[in-house]
Amino acid sequence: MNKLMWQELVTKNPMLIEIARFRRRFLSFSGSNALNGVVLGLAVVCYIGIVMLVFSARGSLPPIMLVIAQTFVFVFATPSILYGAIAGEREKRTWDLLLAAPITQDQIVVGKFIGAMAAIGVGFGLFLFPILVSAFEYQTTNWHDLMLAEIVSATFVTSIATVTLFFSARTKRGFMALGTVLATLAIFLLIVPLLAVAVLQDSILVSLTNFFHPFFVLTHLATTSVSGSGEYIGGMHDFSWGWPQIFAYVISSAIFLVWTARTLHFAENDVKFLPANKDA
């Protein structure tokens, strides 16, 4: 990526207004939607609960367990934040204005993505506080594995964000995008692993399914990660857990991001999941 492209897509991308919009919508009590304020209030209460739980656990809570909890929260939060990113533009009929303006598809997609990641990043930042408290108090924290778990969580959530953006770009209604993403996640995280275990049992396919399953990976890291040299078999010594999954999530994110940008060639009223014509 050269400097000009970096400026066009990131530093001087007008779509970065999305950061302010996401902040107002999801991280502010004075936003335009009262429901968002209620959800934010509940999130704040839950967050305070988690922090209090960590303090009361007094070192008995492994920090990677909190990373697992964080990932679980963002599996639902990320589609909820992003489902309307593009489909919502169609619903509000602002989409035509963007398509009729001298802005590239890449700028639109990257701007939406950065805006959403900024909101998610704030969430991750908030989660970092109890995780660090837990890590400092937990006697046998392996910082490498904790960092690895955090990156696994972040890259998996990023891939969810890009998948959501993709479905948002390819559906006409926001809730259709949300439903599709949640169904996809349910298939990937729940149905396929259960079916694999029930039908295939100890085959290589079960191992493969678990290998890319973020919760399986995080649980594996949590159970094997012990500070010191004794029985340690965590990520620092076993490179098959952590980095391959991170790599896979990053690659899938890049693929979905590019795919999303390449699908934005149809105007508001010509939405087709597999568009035959390439208007606008």
Place this chain on the structure above:
Amino acid sequence: MLEVKNLRKEYGPLVAVEGVSFNLQPGDIFGFIGSNGAGKTTTIRMLSTLLEPTSGTASLNNADIRKDPMDVRRMIGYMPDFFGLYDDVKVWEYLDFFAAIYQVPTKQRADVIDNVLELTDLTVKKQSFVQSLSRGMQQRLCLARCLVHDPAMLLLDEPASGLDPRARAELKELIAELGRMGKIVIVSSHILPELADFCNTVGIIEKGQLLAFGPVNKIVEGMQPNRVLSAKLISNHAEAARVLTDLPNVLSVEVAGDGELRMDFNGDHEQQSELLTLLVNRGFKVIGFREEHADLEDVFLKLTTGAVQ
């Protein structure tokens, strides 16, 4: 200058726009008239580069809508027949966003935003959230958005729909001002009186075909080569009609339901005056006499079949 040549759009077997051609010069305010579904919006969406024409093309200042869509987009301000507003941004942020998209230099943006807000009379709402504006204000904000990059051409699709009379009057004045600023303005509407007031050129489209194009008065004259005179009498309408039919400049006479005599007349004003004198001298009790002027609505109704609703 806008040159539209044989623009055509097909949706499968349906021909939405069929061979539309016209030229417009800077300062022209072009009223695009047609029934719902006649092809106005499709034409405007093609000119805005949102839809690719099936055939034909259009160019704005030598930039082709098919070959150079980005160049065309930089030169147009497109206002669709809906507001298209983000509800969680402030008025100035909304304009700043589009100014950035249209590559208005950062240092100039504050001044540009102030100018368009002043032009659209929204300065006091600069810090307000978009969703808090009234419908008329939102419409003006949409127009302000179209102006942030000083476009050469404005495409306004049904800009006055849903506005109250005051907001309509303000919008009309604003569009007239934009024409005086040298911009090409294309305004589509099916409310004809609002277009006749400020458009210097109109085009009538029906079933995708441009049936008439040109200055309002020339189109009206073209559709009505003879003048229509109307005389209101107290009685003896049938006899008066017979008398008038025999006059050399009267082409036809009909007695309307309200007892008024309407005649096609190809004489001048002097002969018109003589006609009135004759009626009075023959003893007909004339209580009203006037020339009926055809308007855009009459022309539209004559030209269109009304098959498309």
